[in-house]
Amino acid sequence: MVVGYGLVMGALALGLRVVRRSGSRPEREKPASAAAPATGPSSTRRAARARLSVVNRLRPGWPRLIAHCVTTAVGGYLLLMIIIVLYYFFVAPIAGNFVPSAFTGCLLLVGLSLPVFLALSWLVERKGWRI
């Protein structure tokens, strides 16, 4: 419960910070429209960061979607494993097979959910399924 609470509150704090920062940004830094993108230092930085991303280098479509999903899943899995290991060794060494269960159980969930998500995405896009 404590790990979950930490994750929920951390994510919410991050979101609030991002919302507040984007809300307090001066108007001149915001793009006027989608057709005329901003050319300020922040947009240049954002474009440079986007170029560095492996996912953004792929052509739009299925390769980019799959890379996006896989990087999110791997990143989230690794982040949770780091939190669980730190929690186990520095906060509370929970009895039983807590850490092995976290590694294998979460891997099982990722292995099940990712193909199902991609298959449903394919059915919605290509076969016109409505969920």
Add this chain to the structure above:
Amino acid sequence: MGDHPVIGYVVWALLFGALFAWEGLALSHISGTVPTLSACFRAIMRYPFGRWALFALWLWFGWHIFVRGWHFLLRA
């Protein structure tokens, strides 16, 4: 109430109650400046680390619900 003191349950109930009350306030448009939970999630998901954190949260929840303490029905 199990082996834990009631105050522990009350604190959890208050925390979740506060979360839902805040979301209700945001959705009611009484205060135009309070972002909804989905607005927060959209903001978080703009960044890779935010997406990882949300996926980790989802994974942690699923692990607790579906994997931890779960046994095959036919296992003796």
